[in-house]
Amino acid sequence: MAWLAEHLVQRFARGSGALVVVTHDRWFLDAVCTRTWEVHDGVVDQYDGGYAAYVLARAERARTAAVTEEKRQNLLRKELAWLRRGAPARTSKPKFRIDAANALIADEPPPRDSLELSRMATARLGKDVLDVEGVTLALGGRTLLDDVTWRIGPGDRYGLVGVNGAGKTSLLRLLSGRLSPDSGRVKRGKTVQVAELRQDVEDLDEVADLRVVEVVEAEKRSVVVGGKELTAAQLVERLGFTRDRARTPVRDLSGGERRRLSLLRLLVGEPNVLLLDEPTNDLDTDTLAALEDLLDGWPGTLIVVSHDRYLLERVCDRQLALLGDGHLRDLPGGVEEYLALRRAALAAGSPTASSAGSSSAVSSALPARVAGSSSDETAGAGAGAAPAPTRSAAEVRTARKEIARIERRLAKITELEAALHAQLAEQATDYAAIQRLDTELRALAAERDELEEAWLEAAELAT
Template sequence: MAFLLGCERARVEFPTKTVFEGVSLGVDEGARIGVVGRNGDGKSTLLRLLAGMVEPDEGRVIRTRGVSVGVLGQADALDGADTVGRAVVGDAPEYEWAADARVRDIIAGLLADVPWDARVGTLSGGQRRRVDLARLLVGDWDVLMLDEPTNHLDIRAITWLAAHLRERWRPGQGALLVVTHDRWFLDEVCTAMWEVHDRAIDPFEGGFSAYIMQRVERDRLADLAEQKRRNQLRRELAWLSRGARARATKPKFHVAAARALIADVPELRNPIELRRMAMARLGKQVVDLEGATVRFGDGPCVLDHVDWIIGPGDRYGIVGANGAGKTTLLRTIQGVQRLTAGRVKIGQTVRFAVLSQHLDELAKWGDDRVRQVIGRYSRRTMLDGKEVTPAQLLERLGFSKADLNEPVCDLSGGQKRRLALMLILLDEPNVLILDEPGNDLDTDMLAAVEDLLDGWPGTLLLVTHDRYLMERVTDHQFAILDGKVRHLPGGVDEYLRLVDERERAAAREAAAGGAGAGGSRGAAGTPAGGGARGAASAAAPGGVAAGDAEAPVTGARLSGGEQRALRKLMASNEKRADTLRGKIEAKRAEMAQADPSDYLALTALQEEIADFEEQIDALELEWLDAAEKLGE
């Protein structure tokens, strides 16, 4: 693999802080690197350093001659007077960019709902972000550096972006560095991770999940080393006080040490206990929507006769495209949205608390310092069945003693979000509504917030485009589709499948209507005068022409014999998987009885278990494929 760029013994220092000290690293062709670390540790500075936008105080940055680098910063440099089209493709004629399938796919994936002729200055912050991302992606770069690319993207756009980055280069070509707190995204696109901490950068192989496993193992080994050092000091102290004693113990190594780390870890949540505590605080009724309908003016219904029961202890995630009605639904649940029809029944004991995207709830504290704000709260709150003081809660959310003297207005975005969440919990609500709570939080703080929410005894409603966070802290997911609230037993993947099916059906209907009506066409199949809108609709996300997309085969198209064969295969796979699981348990029991110093035997048993697990994975994939063909 060819070297593209990197740095040697780089030192970067700001007036109040040294960010990097003696950092040496390189980016080769084919690299797909995720950059993680705490807020303020230098992730964005690292990208700017490698891109040549920041000069090191010591050391040097190296770049192979001719390597082109594209950078997406956290703030765009778009000209507000430009149209969207000019900002994305510049002055290139339409026939030129519209003939490029990759450019059409990018426009369809990111700008389908953004007017092509609109001025950039009139766009919302989220739309500007997508325009800036599209501008970068249409370019031809050897190295892409993306700083928080998923900000302001909905779940579907994030999924499209992950697929685009996976397929943008052939294997072994190009390079990607991405800073993001979206852990699902990191797992999808990255094959290596860099952890930025304490002026240094530690590399890890694999995506985010592999990084977490390696970090846990690294911490375990560090703990063992520290324990060994302490034991040595104790022995030295004993020798000094009593004289040396000849004692020796034979060290023993267990192959399954990593598994032992999580063997006694309980389930994330105890749903029965949390529901019991929630009912004690809420009673049986929380919120019932009965035929709730909301329509603005003469437009279509945002909510169309929605019936939905939210009970004590329910933990629901809500997904939907931007503008689908998520905010309207949350306002309806709180009883503050005026209904066109239907009604909302809210339990008498319900106490709502809302963490908004823009943290409006912190505005009243102004220049007050964190310790002054916390000093106004003497009450304790219940978490994990225990009373927690404000100081303990502050510590769990990653605040240090030095942070207590910071004015609220000077806190970072992540600190403000954590403080707002803490103040909400101290008010002891029993229905918690979180609107994008993961914004501005690094991965460690996201884990801390998730751990906090696991022990919170109440009803939780979560709106987020972070699917990892969504599936981690909620038990059920719901989508807003065509004004209806639809349960998603298959989670976010089911929502994406439903949206894709609807778009393919709409594209087929449009193609059929267009073929019947005729009409002139512009260059590259674009409707005359349609500009980018036509080009964008000509290709569905993923680069497949919308008119050529075929609906997946379902049980309705299969013959009776084919359906019986698929169901027989599914039943057979279930039995075989159960048999293999029994074999795995038997092998694990055999490992527990084996001599822990017999490395060869333990390794052989572990290899057998891994083989059984691979067979189960293959059976499950085959089962899922059959279920999809049956439409189940």
């Protein structure tokens, strides 16, 4: 997706041609498009800019027109609030008045109350959730995981990225218990209840004759989301089923509606660990926003595998990568860092960079990068790319040791932050204690920033 976006931006530069794209990938819309058309109710509304500009303009129109659809308006406000707080690149395209946007979201709280959700998750899960300890897994003659250790705690929200075939789905199967490792083990806490949304939705075939709301009610008649109790009918409506569609038999649902219903069945079972494998397939942008809004208030551990960068940045706090070399890599810099690592691996001619899901022919066909370009987000090192600087074996070993040291300290900082958040929850009425704990948290955050910068520098030397 990153390669295609850059190629289209270069191929169809302003004044050199025209491009029309139909997609639900919101990041792609922001990266490529300068105008957005919304097709609805037999009309086409036009907006300047990509998805971020479209959300802002749409919310502004709704506000000035005094639209009475309160639920729709609130959802737009929340989506807009997140966009305005998000990456600077997203807020550079809108050409509307920034003061109007700020006024619109002035009283909108953050999408997630991380402290409250962490406290609730700890209460429901305990301290031990899922521990992947020294796991090795080989499938189809390839080693997908090689001595991988990963500790997942209560309230953690991870996004998994990697090329097709790197082993992301297999890792989810290990966590869910549907697959056993060749060596090592996956340890589960005593209170863990795992629910997994698979890429296929074959589980709905057994209830094909039931109506949508009946399927959800059969699991549970009400569920608490974000501190509010929702009936099955309310939950169905919240995830985009109109009153008529809620009474539709499952066999008559579209692909996107089946995926929504499959997710609803999982949520009403009130699991405390949720594994989502490509949850955005077949979902339109409004449904995606509703899904993200629902997951915001979900107080459990969340693992998401997706190529939808917007979703990963929206609902996950951290990203991890499977690079095809059997190792699980932490990404303090998010998806941007993953793409940089892929570029470096391809530039160095690493066989693992193209072995998982992409051929050497595809890798060698990628276009040359534009140095310093903010849209340089592809996984290739094309013709004309500068050769990677050679480094001695001693320099590489030293860099890798530094990476290991930094990662250990980052893991320790994560533990310390979790402990401080727990103390904040316990001493919420003690003003002096809150000030002291807040100072400690700020110090840890500053140290984390410094370590992440050092990690990126060491990673460049080690690749």
